[in-house]
Amino acid sequence: MGYSSSLIQRKFKDIVGRRYEAVLKDYSEFLLTDEEMLVPEVRSILMPLDIFVHDITDEAIEVLSAYNATISLAYITDAGVIELLEQALNHASTEEFRAKKEEEGRELLERTAAKLKEHGFSTQTRMFVGHKGDDVVRIAKNHDMVALCRRYADGESTDVSVSPIVLRICQRVETPALIY
Amino acid sequence: METVALIAIAVFLFTYALIIDERIHRAVAAMLGAAIVVFIGIVPWEALLQHVDFGTIFLLLGMMIIVNTARGSGLFEYIAIKTAKLANGSPIRVLILFALVTALVSAFLDNVTTVLLLTPMLLYVARVMKLNPIPFLVTEIFASNIGGAATLIGDPPNIMIASSAGLTFNEFLIHLGPIMAIDMAILIGMMYLIYGRSMKVSPDERKEMVRTLNGLDERAAIVDRALFKKSVAVIAFVVVLFFIHDRIGEILHIVLPFVDPTMGLEPAEVALIGAAILLFWSRQSPEEIFEKIEWPALFFFGGLFVIVGALVETGVIASIASVMVENVSSTGEAMFIVTWFAAIASAIVDNIPLTAAMIPLIHDLGTTMDVYPLWWALALGACLGGNGTAIGASANVVVIGIAEREGIGITFIDFLKVGMLVLFVTVAVGFGMLWMMFVV
Known part of the structure; x- marks a missing residue:
């Protein structure tokens, strides 16, 4: 992982915290997974x-x-x-x-x-x-x-x-x- | 230069470096810097209370409560699914509709929440279309930053500028709204020219996409129908209140004669009133909602205000302002410098500390020139400058961060190539329009 990539991930973690996991969980209720989409x-x-x-x-x-x-x-x-x-x-x-x-x-x-x-x-x-x-x-x-x-x-x-x-x-x- | 001034500059630069690198959480870095200048007495308690802009902090707090309460209803997922279905299987329409929805939502709610909630849907649609998601993602980033720049509450730099300069919601809409509308049209045109060719799908793929997306039920996204309706109603009420916040007394006086007709509400008060109404009406657990408030962001702002306050207290800002006054002969020239300095600096470093440092500088310039146009120049540069690089604004970091987690690499250089082009075109157009408003 390059510097810019790790920098973005650090910033992402600081800005978003654990909110992204919660959003993904909400979406998983009604969006098809890759497997289901096939x-x-x-x-x-x-x-x-x-x-x-x-x-x-x-x-x-x-x-x-x-x-x-x-x-x-x-x-x-x-x-x-x-x-x-x-x-x-x-x-x-x-x-x-x-x-x-x-x-x-x-x-x-x-x-x-x-x-x-x-x-x-x-x-x-x-x-x-x-x-x-x-x-x-x-x-x-x-x-x-x-x-x-x-x-x-x-x-x-x-x-x-x-x-x-x-x-x-x-x-x-x-x-x-x-x-x- | 005095020792305290040198210390204040060193603390500011050190904190700035920590924020750029982000090995230490930005909120912790800002609090550490603030702790140093408070500990050595550069910013005494009385001055600290003056430097911390509670207008900004309370506005952010109020909007965070509203957004976090509304989020529980599935409102944003509903918007995302509805947008995807409206595109009717056309990739270009997906790009345009998501850009417009992102810009519109970002104009009234915070950019990070907007992109955080729309990006997973955008990635899903791109996957269904079997298309490279990068054009859609970068367009979403630019749209979020442009949309956010259009209103007082859309982007933190605007909130800070409005709170410090006492500008109203309608002033932002009048001065920056048309600029951002034109910039959005230009952005969509640019994205079409750059990525349009790679967005072709066969009729069969289009049919398949429509079938898959039509299979999604936006009503299923609404997890709490009552909360959904209440959230929409309160957000609409808050937006209306923002439109009339500076002359609310006039309106209230008609029905409630005891209300002072000269009374106005601060934007922060509007946000907190909306938050209180939504919490009361929705009966959501306040503990749960308050837990979701992004406290690190609020402490980040608080710390920054104190660090910049140290630069004000030690006369550093006044010195920079006097150098500027000596070398700048007209408001137009000052507008040019402020716009382009803020734009380029915002692309490289976070636009929030930059705006925090620029605000007292512009106040100091007010002793010798009309600084009213400079607030718009600062807002324009600071908000649109964020489009320049992958780390220029929080929305960029969030979208690129999500993309990386989903295995889609948007490299710093790839983003820079498109981002800088968008930055220069949109800022140049915006600057031209401000020039026509205030100089010509």
């Missing part, structure tokens, strides 16, 4: 769907539109339910149930993809039978973000709480997660 690079977003996800909120679409990313819509039918049905009913009834669920899933995927396309997103769709928690965590490794509806894998309850499966996914995924 918009993470997000190229692909995984969006799991199931029968409990009826729609994507406008707020979620607004946030997602900040990233120029492809959205992978994944409709997952619970493998546990299929297994239980196979044990309780005959194979034909299970297949009938499965076909019905797949039909519902296809409709939801098409409807959601169309809505996202309207907002300028490029989308990919897939549908499979699997575990709604474990499989999302597994697939999320290949994506930069996961967008989860708080009703995903929940039930038809009307309260505003977040589904336990969604909370578990958030605890386990390494990518950023958005709950809408």
